[in-house]
Amino acid sequence: MDTELLLMVVICLLISTDGLTLEPTELLGVEGRLSVEATDVEMASLDFGGLSRDKPLAVLHPASVNDVVELMSSAYGSARGFTVSARGHGHSINGQAQAANGVVIEMSRLKGSWLRIGELAHSSSSSSSKGGFYVDVWGGELWIDVLRGSLEYGLAPRSWTDYLYLSVGGTLSNAGISGQAFNHGPQISNVYELDVVTGKGELVTCSEDKNSELFHGVLGGLGQFGIITRARIALEPAPQRVRWIRVLYSNFSTFTRDQEYLISLHGEPASQKFDYVEGFVIVDEGLINNWRSSFFSPRNPVKISSIAANGGVLYCLEMTKNYDNTTATTVDQEVEALLKKLDFIPASVFMTDLPYIDFLDRVHKAELKLKSKGLWDVPHPWLNLFVPKSAIEEFDSGVFKGILGNKTSGPILIYPMNKDK
Ligand SMILES: Cc1cc2nc3c(=O)[nH]c(=O)nc-3n(C[C@H](O)[C@H](O)[C@H](O)COP(=O)(O)OP(=O)(O)OC[C@H]3O[C@@H](n4cnc5c(N)ncnc54)[C@H](O)[C@@H]3O)c2cc1C
Ligand SMILES: *[C@@H]1O[C@H](CO)[C@@H](O)[C@H](O)[C@H]1NC(C)=O
Ligand SMILES: *[C@@H]1O[C@H](CO)[C@@H](O)[C@H](O)[C@H]1NC(C)=O
Numbered sequence: 001m002d003t004e005l006l007l008m009v010v011i012c013l014l015i016s017t018d019g020l021t022l023e024p025t026e027l028l029g030v031e032g033r034l035s036v037e038a039t040d041v042e043m044a045s046l047d048f049g050g051l052s053r054d055k056p057l058a059v060l061h062p063a064s065v066n067d068v069v070e071l072m073s074s075a076y077g078s079a080r081g082f083t084v085s086a087r088g089h090g091h092s093i094n095g096q097a098q099a100a101n102g103v104v105i106e107m108s109r110l111k112g113s114w115l116r117i118g119e120l121a122h123s124s125s126s127s128s129s130k131g132g133f134y135v136d137v138w139g140g141e142l143w144i145d146v147l148r149g150s151l152e153y154g155l156a157p158r159s160w161t162d163y164l165y166l167s168v169g170g171t172l173s174n175a176g177i178s179g180q181a182f183n184h185g186p187q188i189s190n191v192y193e194l195d196v197v198t199g200k201g202e203l204v205t206c207s208e209d210k211n212s213e214l215f216h217g218v219l220g221g222l223g224q225f226g227i228i229t230r231a232r233i234a235l236e237p238a239p240q241r242v243r244w245i246r247v248l249y250s251n252f253s254t255f256t257r258d259q260e261y262l263i264s265l266h267g268e269p270a271s272q273k274f275d276y277v278e279g280f281v282i283v284d285e286g287l288i289n290n291w292r293s294s295f296f297s298p299r300n301p302v303k304i305s306s307i308a309a310n311g312g313v314l315y316c317l318e319m320t321k322n323y324d325n326t327t328a329t330t331v332d333q334e335v336e337a338l339l340k341k342l343d344f345i346p347a348s349v350f351m352t353d354l355p356y357i358d359f360l361d362r363v364h365k366a367e368l369k370l371k372s373k374g375l376w377d378v379p380h381p382w383l384n385l386f387v388p389k390s391a392i393e394e395f396d397s398g399v400f401k402g403i404l405g406n407k408t409s410g411p412i413l414i415y416p417m418n419k420d421k
């Protein structure tokens with residue numbers, strides 16, 4: 001069936017179910033595929049949360065930016081309009097990428113997708129000696145592919161999410177927060193420029209200096225201010241390896257004090273701070289069973305159950321130090337100097353060492369393991385909260401110890417962030 005015929009089918013469908021008055025010619029410019037096939041519609045109504053399921057009438061597989069422009073113009077120009085939603089990798093928790101009776105744009109599988117490395121014109125103003133590099137990527141590109149593409153040039157983005165099988169447009173619509181955020185800010189603070197298709201179907205380039213209202217609206221805008229078709233992401237020289245450290249606490253205030261201390265070092269030279277600071281709560285004897293710990297299990301120096309026996313809830317502070325062959329000889333001393341400042345349970349130091357890409361892609365390893373047991377595609381009623389420092393003690397006693405203690409086996413991450421990043 002040729003594209004034109006398929007489009008006609010879709011338009012009839014829109015008219016008959018929703019009373020829309022779309023002119024068939026309005027969508028004929030689309031080079032990609034506008035599909036009403038059951039498998040496409042089903043796919044676009046699913047997400048990682050598994051809690052919400054709204055079916056669109058059609059799914060657009062764009063072949064280019066122009067297809068997104070065409071679709072948005074049609075939606076805007078039609079008498080009653082219809083909803084349009086971009087879907088990156090569909091890893092939302094609560095239906096955020098779904099479009100009930102509308103059109104979902106499948107962003108993550110653009111054929112002949114591209115990735116271009118460049119250098120800012122005024123890179124001398126950057127503080128890093130090799131600063132000013134960026135990568136231009138399609139909005140639906142997955143971060144794992146952005147990483148692989150950049151590494152070919154010895155470069156890498158500097159701010160991450162814990163999991164890389166998420167799209168650029170999807171995480172930039174939220175924030176993109178991980179253990180690097182205390183240092184570099186979330187991913188939305190590491191973008192130089194965007195191309196956005198607005199609700200009127202206009203393709204607009206925006207940045208801090210150009211159409212800045214749109215730029216700041218779209219970043220963290222939950223997909224409500226336009227479709228990101230291109231993002232220009234800041235890069236740094238890629239580290240080669242990562243020293244990855246975990247230490248345990250039974251005293252929550254000591255744990256958060258140390259976390260806060262580590263992120264207060266964000267302005268220090270690289271040699272005097274960690275590159276990543278996170279942490280998690282252990283409410284069962286879970287570290288060994290925890291889905292994120294497979295990298296450490298052969299090297300556990302302590303029996304968790306013996307520590308857990310005396311108080312129930314434990315806290316794990318997690319840090320990394322990046323290095324390459326020029327700093328390999330000093331990394332041990334640097335790590336040791338930082339650990340000396342911390343007040344964790346003696347002898348609870350877990351350490352491992354791996355290539356940079358293996359560290360960044362660590363959750364994928366857990367994904368494969370859970371998939372093989374049929375435990376990945378299950379409902380995920382996840383919740384993210386920002387808690388101010390002033391209320392975190394109360395949160396610990398009420399939620400971690402009170403509500404959750406010994407009653408959950410899901411991951412509970414807790415990590416500190418500087419508000420001004
Ligand atoms: C295993 C796992 C680990 C995670 N870890 C982290 C983490 O460490 N840090 C963190 O910050 N988040 C994390 N997340 C959350 C994740 O960043 C968000 O759920 C993100 O939205 C998922 O990206 P996606 O590409 O799957 O987006 P989708 O679910 O496809 O879309 C999310 C939202 O963005 C919109 N959108 C998608 N693409 C575009 C676009 N091109 N232009 C405009 N809007 C668009 C959608 O309409 C929707 O509103 C994690 C999620 C999972 C499943
Ligand atoms: C936890 O540590 C703080 C000091 O950091 C101390 O005041 C408090 O008594 C400790 N709590 C317990 C239960 O040991
Ligand atoms: C360090 O690594 C880089 C990049 O992999 C390589 O080009 C360089 O030759 C290495 N230098 C030394 C001293 O090993």
